[in-house]
Amino acid sequence: GQNIDQPTEMTATEGAIVQINCTYQTSGFNGLFWYQQHAGEAPTFLSYNVLDGLEEKGRFSSFLSRSKGYSYLLLKELQMKDSASYLCAVRDSNYQLIWGAGTKLIIKP
């Protein structure tokens, strides 16, 4: 079966750095996505990795290791508005997205 694992919940302090991990086992791999979802809202795109390595976009970075079936999302200089769920999704061999259950990130002042 196909499986995406990420922690259910994490807590971090405003101004700090947090790393959210995602491990996956899927039938094929055609890219990994990270989305942000605020409570009661739609998911919004954050990042996309298809090759190994780090992709940096402002305060957010995403890393991929295809050989390990592993990715992480790194959030720097945390702000209160970063409190949200972060969803990891892998595009499989059929080009369909397989989604993790999401990591709820709580930012404390």
Add this chain to the structure above:
Amino acid sequence: TAGITQAPTSQILAAGRSMTLRCTQDMRHNAMYWYRQDLGLGLRLIHYSNTAGTTGKGEVPDGYSVSRANTDDFPLTLASAVPSQTSVYFCASSDSTEADTQYFGPGTRLTVL
């Protein structure tokens, strides 16, 4: 641009009744998708459409049907609702199945009693 719109925002429905959730996009995207999101679970694909005139089944298609008469609209119909269909439903689109990012509508919160 509006992007993707969904209607209604929320609905309470009696079991056994039918309902159509509407989804319209103005980005001229070829591909469209319907997901449901339930607490503790990842988004699950119900149905998808790679292009106007074609549809396909996702992970959880039972009890749902879709049509894609044109590029912009992708309605989802529940023929006879059951309580297990209580969920938040998201419509999404992308400019092709092989490329890019999926963009999501605001969602419809459906409660079946």
